[in-house]
Amino acid sequence: MTSRVLAEGALQESCDRLAGIARHLPDAMFAIDRKGVVTTWNLAMEDPTGIPTAVIRDGHGG
Numbered sequence: 001m002t003s004r005v006l007a008e009g010a011l012q013e014s015c016d017r018l019a020g021i022a023r024h025l026p027d028a029m030f031a032i033d034r035k036g037v038v039t040t041w042n043l044a045m046e047d048p049t050g051i052p053t054a055v056i057r058d059g060h061g062g
Contacts, residue, residue: 015039030056 022029022042031040041056 018031019040022031022040025042026044028044028048029040029042030038030045033039038056041053043053045051045056046053
């Protein structure tokens with residue numbers, strides 16, 4: 001395995017871990033990448049934004 005493949009796997013694992021933590025937080029929380037794309041969004045974000053989580057997960061938010 002190349003170091004790039006290992007790094008990509010570690011990055012995906014980190015993103016999955018963050019999403020899992022965010023999903024269970026009672027407070028509104030989201031994260032974006034450097035391009036401004038939402039990478040993490042939890043259900044508590046629906047109230048202050050009015051944007052359903054499904055819209056964000058489908059890539060139509062932001």
